[in-house]
Amino acid sequence: MIKPSDRLQALQNDILEDIARGEPLALCMERLCHQAEAISPGVICSVVTVDDQGHLQPLASPSLPDHYVAAIAGAPTGPRAGSCGTAIHRATPVEVTDIATDPLWEPYTQLVLPLGLRACWSTPIKARDGRVVGAFAFYFRTPRRPRALERRIVATCVHLCAIAIEHDEVRARNHHLAYFDTLTRLPNRAQFNDAITTMSAASRRYGLMLIDIDHLKIVNDTLGHAAGDSLIAGVGDRLSTALIGCLPCRIGGDEFAVLIPDCESPARMRSLASAALSAIAATPLEHDGHSIQPSVTIGGAIAGEDGEDSVTLRQKCRSRTVPCQGDSPRPLCALPPQAAQRDDAPHPNSQGCRRGARRRADRAVLPADHPARHGRDRRRRGARPHAAGRRAHRDGR
Incomplete structure (x- = not known):
């Protein structure tokens, strides 16, 4: 006969091996509950986590009914929130020997007593930095306290839960760093590449928009890189708000890409481009006392119609980009082929257009008292700097 201590050691070895192999957290915790229940027949195990809003999120409760697990999902922690919610709130173990009479369970007695559960002991799960990240609970079918073996099981399981949850947090954080842009919190180039490859392989009908922020370098050079970062983040926020159901990504310094699922017609793309432009240019962005008017350039293409x-598709988008400048946004869509082939039409990225754009953008982001702005104002009025002083010198004054 296998001793309980040997079974407890085997439980620990199995769960640590699962964690090391990278098994999903929920599966690790479900296996832990099953093995703990096998060591001490008659107990029912449950593992819950707590989210950033202080609400319970069931992680593993394989022997509890689904409707009970669903009922406690999202329940708030607090001073009278059953055993788990109270243990997390207090950050100390909570032993309820009789659920029917304990005031901590008063809000939930009608839910739990029909299940034949009469006692519950819950222990908070703490990370290494002291945060309470969840709770491990033993339910009993008779009013009683835990026995010595059950306390040993709980101590081992709580330690394993802490390791597993922290390991999962690190994995989630690394995944976020690998697939999300830290400045805009949007998917990054790696996630964009995966998404567009998946869509193309599935022969799905989708649209692609490439969006460049205009004059970002001028903002960086004039107001500093913090202002440029604020501009990038602001454009990302407005894209996320305007393009619900799409996948906006930041794929470069001033470059965004938007994948549009089930985009069947150019009209839908024009509508989304117009919505993006309106949102981006709706109001100036404020940064450190300066107002910056966002402006972008958009090009679009549709899978199947413009390439497979x-x-x-990216090359098509690049060949069809149209800048949006001025105070009022206008819908931006792909240039028709006849317009793109006109020899006499100035290209939006031609040297003359770029010089004009730089001058307009430079003036837009400079503060009113900036000396360079005053210099341009004087030249625009035809007064050369220091001209009056030179005339006075020639006249002997």
Whole structure:
């Protein structure tokens, strides 16, 4: 016969091996509950986590009914929130020997007593930095306290839960760093590449928009990189708000890409481009006492109509970009082929257009008292700097 201590050691070895192999957290915790229940027949195990809003989130409760697990999902922690919610709130173990009479369970007695559960002992799960990240609970079918073996099981399981949850947090954090942009919190180039490759491989009908922020370098050079970061983050926020149901990504310094699922027609793309432009240019962005008017350039293409693979679609987008400048945004969509082939039409990225754009953007972001702005104002009025002083010198004054 296998001793309980040997079974407890085997439980610990199995769960640590699962964690090391990278098994999903929920599966690790479900296996832990099953093995703990096998060591001490008659107990029912449950593992819950707590979210940033202080609400319970069931992680593993394989022997509890689904409707009970669903009922406690999202329940708030607090001073009278059953055993788990109270243990997390207090950050100390809570032993309820009789659920029917204990005031901590008063809000939940009608839910738990029909299940034949009469006692519950819950222990908070703490991370290494002291945060309470969840709770491990033993339910009993008779009013009683835990026995010595059950306390040993709980101590081992709580330690394993802490390791597993922290390991999962690190994995989630690394995944977020790998697939999300830290400045805009949007998916990054790696996630964009995965998404467009998946869509292309599935032969899905989708649209692609490439969006460049205009004059970001001028903002950086004039107001500093913090202002440029504020501009990038602001454009990202407005894209997320305007393009619900799409996948906006930041794929470069001043470059965004938007994947549009089930985009069947150019009209839908024009509508989304117009919504994006309106949102981006709706109001100036404020940064450190300065107002910055966002402006972007957008190009679009539709899978199937403009190409099958991601490389071709991106090239199509690049050949069709149209800048949006001025005070009022206008819908931006792909240039028709006849317009793109006109020899006499100035290209939006031609040298003359770029010089004009730089001058307009430079003036837009400079503060009113900036000396360079005053210099341009004087030249615009035809007065050369220091001209009056030179005339006075020639006249002998």
